[in-house]
Structures are given as C-alpha cells and as structure tokens.
Amino acid sequence: MLANQNGLLLRISQEDNVYVLLRPLTEGSRLQVGEQTVVCKTSLELGHKIAARDIASGEKIIKYGAPIGSATRDIRAGEHVHLHNIKSDYIPTYILNSETD
C-alpha cells in the first residue's frame, strides 16, 4: 500500500486509478494530485475515493487492482469518485432519495 501527502491519500494497488482518503477532508481544502492542485468542492469522509488521474466516461474504475465499476461521465483527476459518476457492472446500487452525493 502506498500512502502519500502525509498519509492523506492511499493507493491500495499499483494499477488503481483512484485513491482512498485516510482522513476526512473539509470543503475548500487543497490537495495535490499528480501535477495538479485540486480544491475540494464538498467535505468528504474518510474512506471516500478521489480520482488519481483523468478518467473517461465508460472507463473501468480500478481499486484493489480490480475493476469496481465504470465511469458514467468524464472524471477529472482529484474529483470525488462515488455514486454520481460511477456505476456497478453487476447490480445497481440502491440509494435513498437525494443521497446521490
């Protein structure tokens, strides 16, 4: 497991295109993803995913070195990766109304 930025972002497997947050992030915090500095648009809880690079719509999301779903729209490096921009390749995820992000 490779952590960077003082243990804030974790890339579980070398091939992953997402990082896992090891600490909560508050809205407006800046983080360095590759060459870019990204400003966090919402506050995020620990455990949530951040794109490690630009991901095109339809591309597989890789975590643990394995596909965990597909992008439903283009995702920029540093963006929050969750229900609003990826979907399961097996069974759709059930969510309560108005909890898409």
Place this chain on the structure above:
Amino acid sequence: MSAKTDFPGFLRQDGRKGIRNTILVVYLVECAHHVAREIVYPYRKQGVHLIGFSGCYPNRYAFDMMARLCTHPNTGAVLLVSLGCESFDRRGLTQRVKESGRPVETLVIQERGGTLTTVDQGQAWLEKTLTELEETTTRVTMTVDELVVGAICGGSDATSGITANPAIGRCFDLLVENNASAIFEEGGELIGCEQIMADRAVTPALGEEILSTMEKTARYYTSMGHGSFAVGNADGGLTTVEEKSMGAYAKSGSSPIRGLIKPGDVPPAGGLYLLDIVPDGGARFGFPNINDTAEIAELIACGAHLTLFSTGRGSVVGSAISPVVKVCANPETYRRMDGDMDVDAGRILEGRATLDEVGREIFSQVLAVAAGASTKSESLGHQEFVLTYKTFEPIGPACLPV
C-alpha cells in the same frame, strides 16, 4: 507463534469439543417466544441463551439448522418450548438432542397449563440443569487445530476492506497454518470475486463449483432487484457491490480454498472453507439472509466456535451460542464506540500498527476467547439470533475434495 495454543474445552459425545457450555432455550414458533424469553430472563447472564424459529410452516433447512445448533459443541443442554400446534418437528429435534447425549426437555405450553406454569417449570428445569452441567460435563484440553472460526463483515464502510478485513485475513492464515478450520461466507458480498476465488481452489473441479455458486448468487440477487449493499455502505464511501466485495474478500486471507460448504456442513479437517449462504432453486422465501445475525447463525451451524466480525460503521451485535469478536475497521468509529469493539484495526490507517500486527492480535484474541475470556458483546449480554426460511440442495462431491 509463541502464544499458548491449548486451552480448556468441554468434551461432547461425538468427540467434538466446545469452548462454552451454554444451555439453549428454544422456541419453536413465534407464539412460544414470550414464554421462552421469560424462562431465560433471570438466567441470561448465567450462560442460558434464547434462540428460536418464528414460522409456523415446516422447513427442512430450519429443522437441520436447529438440530446443528442444539448439538453444537458449545451447547451443553437444550430446553424446547413449543406452543403445541405449530408444524415444527419437536419430537424429531428432541430425539436428535437426546442421541447427542445432552440433557433435553420439551415443554408444550398447551399441555402445561399456559404461560405461568410453563415459565415455572422451565425455570425449575434450568435450575436443575445448571447444577447438573457444572457437575457432569467432561473438561478436556483443547488445541487450536480443533477450533472452527467464522468470519463475517457487517456495517461495512470503505475502511473495512483496507484494515479489518485484511487483518482478519492474516489471522485466518495463522489459523490455517495451525490446522484450524476457517470459514468465510459467500453471499452477495463476493459478487465480482468469482474468478480470483476459483483460482484459489485446491482442485479445478472445486473451482468450477465456486464459479457456478457465484452465478447462482448473481442471479438470485438480480431477481431480488437488490445487491447486498445498504445505504450506510455508500455513506461510508463504498460505491458499488463489487467494490464492497473486494474489501469483504480480503477476510479470506491467502490460503488455498479447501472446500465449499452450505449451512450446517461441518468442515471435515483444518483449512479454509467458503460457506455458500444463497438458497438453491431460485428466490422463494426472500433475501438470502435478512441481516448479519442470520449469517452468523449459519457459520455457527457449521461448527464455528467463535466468529470474527469486521465493522466500519459500527455494528454492536453479538450472538447466541458462539462468541463474536468485533474487529473495528474505522479509527473514528472505534473512538466513538470502543465499549463495543474488541480490536482497533483502524490503527493501521493512522500508521499506529501494521496489518501483520493486528492480524496477530486477532489471533491472540481468538485463543483468549477460546480459553474463556468474554468478548465485549458477550459481556454486554448480546445474544442476537435469527433463523428464517430457506431451501438448500446437498453439496456435490467436488465441493469437499480430500
């Protein structure tokens, strides 16, 4: 391992050994639940546990589960509480318990004069049996290779698959090295992991069985219109069922998969086993397991002496019959709920421990609990139990290669 790997156990007639000497009070239909609970209540901290089956219709699976639980190595004696008109085969169950050499009594509420007299008679039987068990149960030394340990995750979040589950996987590797039996369960939580699991099977034929079981699972959950994924999973950062699966899969560790079993099948020897919890023959009775507790009961029916339970969001459940060791994945949850948690695996996220260290800690906890130490949920009196309707076909010969 330098840890002491033998501990006291209770010898049963079939040669198996238990780490607890529990008396079960079993209601055989919901209509007998209250009476059974009243019987247990004053004795609930003296090793008397309440379990039961609510349905009035007969079900082969429910009968077999009950028979396994009532003759589980941790079970010392059994009191059956029947209303009298339900379809559960109480005589058949009484017979099975009797044949196992355990004290057993059946109280039929309709024949005993109703609630008050049945409660009195039940408690009188408990008084007598508590003393009898204390005096007559054979104490023996038990070794780690005689242990059966289950693993489950519940209330998962994105930390579960990074800390608690892989740490449980390390503990499973240690158990298998010591020739104990380790069981991880397969429900909808392993959808997406079918090929990597099949590749770990000890024979190609077992690999094929795993693949076809996983096809059944995907079909079943698709027909239910719902994956094994709760709203809290998404709040915790998990987005898809296959993402949750990859995290859950880490519980299995890295040993070869030695067999594929179904609820009630006891592992024939040490090693890693996959438990198939998804009913055969299509979706007849609803969701495979309505909650975590139903799954724990199935691990116990396979002989699990104790269950390792990984949680990120923070589950508080324990279980009747076999202790539950709670491994908390999320350091923030642990700080909020440490009174319910046995192991703080979230230390891994904060750089305060390594996976190997936490894996060894869980292994030591397994040995301590086997030796009689109470888990947090045991001390708090958690004795959850759920059993519902299901249908299973027996496993095929390829599922348990020698």
